[in-house]
Amino acid sequence: MKKIINQPDQVVDQMLKGFVYANGELVKRVPNTTVIVQKHKEKNKVALVSGGGSGHEPAHAGFVGKGMLTAAVAGEVFTSPSPDQVLEGIKAADNGAGVLLIIKNYTGDVMNFEMAKELAEAEGIVVEQLIVDDDIAVEDSTHTAGKRGVAGTVIVHKILGAAADLGMSLTDMKALGDELVKQVKSIGVALTAATVPEVGKPGFSLADDEMEYGVGIHSExxxxxxxxxSSSAIAEELVSKLKQAFDFQSGETYGLLVNGLGATPLMEQYIFLHDVEKQLANEDVSVAFKKVGALMTSLDMNGVSLTLVKLEQDWLKLWQHPVDVTDW
Structure with missing residues (x-):
């Protein structure tokens, strides 16, 4: 294992210290926690809190700021933060208009965020939650009951963050989120597995000439x-799976996210996007926005994921709403 770290058990704490040092004009760390929170919060707006295991950077701390998340809570690598840590995130984020939790569908995350929700409600904070389960590759995989939450979570952060910034109520944001989650679907492919620092070896083995469709962001x-x-063949496979999941209909409008999983050069992500464009050109649907980059990674995994969101109502305007975060 070759990594630029110190002690493996200190990677999260030291990463957060470096993150705040680099971005201290936008964010701060709540003392004695793994919570990153907006430095300049606006009162009487719904607060968005997300998070989960570390190793997916820039998710989730990189999306804390005006127009996206109010706070992010980091767990150990590929491990959910504890209920107490999530509670501190809720308390730090609350602006007086309630808190919406955005949770990726992993058993530990769901359990711990829901426990934190109950603790916060006992302290008088109004809390709602959304569970994102956008990965169509498999169901009931490792760590998960049902579909996994992956890169589509970033689209949820962006659209709901805009709604909060524009003053939407918690009740309306919960309703919007419920509809949005239904229309976000993702699928990925890996050429290599991720190596967790404290484990010291890849989560699974692929031969030099092998790859795997549908791998999760924790090497599931x-x-x-x-x-x-080839990139073209991978695009054909992933688009075909998404077409089946959405049942494309003539005239529909989609947003598109190509997400690098950690060790994939932007060159290859753009080549893949070009091949996705060619596949979608064969369908009678339009693409209203494109986003490319490493947004929901899996440490040093080499691979990409493809996310589509079927756009409804004013979702495109919310996607285009300006943000001030470190990694958008």
Missing amino acids: PGYHRTKVK
Whole structure:
């Protein structure tokens, strides 16, 4: 294992210290916690809190700021933060208009965030929650009951963050989020697995000429292992799965996210996006926005994921709403 770290058990704390040092004009760390919170909060607006295990940077701390998250709570690598840490995030984020939790669908995250919600409500804070389960590759995988929450979570952060910034109520944001989550779907492919610092070896083994469709962001198994394919062939496979999941209809409008999983150069992400464009050109649907970059990573995993969101109502305006965060 080759990593630029010190002690493996100190990576999260030291990462957060470096993150705040680099971005102290926008964010701060709540003392004695793993909570990153907006430095300049606005009163009487719904607060958004997300988080989960570390190793997915820039998610989630990189999306804390005006127009996206109010606070992010980091757990240890690929491990949910504790209920007490999430509670501190809720308390730090609360602006007086309630808090909406955005939770990726992993058993530990759901359990701990829901426990924190109950603790916060006992202290008089109004809290709602959304569970994002956008990964269509497999169901009931490692760490998960049902579909996993992956890069589509970032789209939820962006659209709901805009709604909060524009003054939408907690009740209306919960309703919007429920509809949005239904229309966000993702699927990925990996050429190599992630290596957790405290483990010291990849989460699974792929031969030099192998890749795996449908791998999760914690190195969970996918649905098919095969010889390495071209970018064009990978795009054809992933778009076909998303087409089936959405049942594309003529005239529909989508947003598109190509997400690098940690060790994939932007060059390759753009090549893949070009191939996705060619696949979608064969369908009678339009693409209203495109986003490319490493936004929901898996440490040093080499691979990409593809997310589509079927746009409804005024969602495009919310996507285009300006933000002031470190990693958008």
